[in-house]
């Protein structure tokens with residue numbers, strides 16, 4: 001790869017061993033990908049934490065050892081300086097307030113709090129959410145970023161028109177210290193052009209239907225770039241968040257266009273920009289039912305855990321849940337966790353939504369989710385969720401059956417302890 005003078009200086013160790021390790025990692029990574037150069041980034045979203053039991057031994061050597069090994073792929077421990085560019089923490093495994101309810105051991109919760117203190121002082125902004133774009137990290141169109149977390153990546157590329165590949169812990173660590181990432185994949189304009197045309201023949205309007213469309217489409221297009229036309233109604237941050245998270249779960253979709261809505265395609269022609277179409281797809285009632293049936297794998301209608309907020313809920317979603325619960329009580333056999341970024345939990349507290357959810361018997365959680373933490377309420381046998389992504393992953397991660405439906409159906413399941421949802 002060709003390096004600039006500034007990059008050569010970091011690679012030669014003139015700016016210390018940590019940046020040298022970071023540049024070495026980026027060179028190895030970029031060369032494996034066939035990248036010819038690096039690109040400057042000033043927006044990194046990665047995973048810098050110690051919230052899993054597997055890092056207990058490493059933590060004993062100090063947090064520089066944790067960063068060196070997990071974020072720079074280096075067995076040699078190097079002193080980690082302040083981050084060079086704007087960097088934030090994505091989701092972790094532990095809610096710093098509700099760890100007892102999660103079932104996390106005390107020493108692990110303490111370890112994560114210490115890690116946060118250490119990494120926070122190094123300039124890693126502790127948003128602790130998979131949706132940094134909901135709490136102020138909103139890159140502009142064309143901005144090069146280095147983000148992890150598939151649901152955030154597809155939002156960054158598709159909805160915001162910023163540019164990132166799905167990075168890993170190591171490459172985001174190296175990017176945070178150098179302000180560089182290999183120039184390949186979705187950093188290159190030609191790779192962002194459409195490959196598949198998806199004609200949507202039925203109304204897609206609510207969150208559940210956006211999730212179903214994304215889930216069905218992702219499984220077919222896998223890692224290609226779909227262009228959607230047709231009856232896609234009233235798009236919003238929340239709906240596109242669910243659509244993208246679903247498409248990135250069943251496939252590996254990182255970029256899409258909805259001409260007239262997303263920023264890189266004023267029309268279908270611009271979405272493809274001369275790239276040859278691989279396939280034309282149609283989404284109708286049969287395709288919708290197929291996605292719904294795949295996501296609903298439970299038989300037992302007794303629901304004992306309702307998970308809402310994957311990707312993390314916007315304040316509007318928290319409000320909707322709180323208002324449906326207001327003045328009522330959850331079934332004695334059912335628990336409910338409502339996930340939202342910590343910054344929005346503060347807003348939800350001020351609005352009274354947290355109290356409304358707590359009074360009903362639910363918990364508002366931040367910083368984590370069951371798929372990442374691998375913790376659900378003890379004794380859970382059947383889960384209900386409004387998230388196609390969570391419905392996709394939880395049966396594999398927690399080995400538990402899941403019902404998928406609208407947020408109203410899920411809240412109702414929490415109140416009655418029974419699943420009465422269905423495809424309408």
Ligand code: F3S
Pocket residue numbers: 091130151245309310311312339368369370371372389390
């Ligand atoms: Fe976020 Fe966890 Fe879902 S990381 S996107 S809430 S699986």
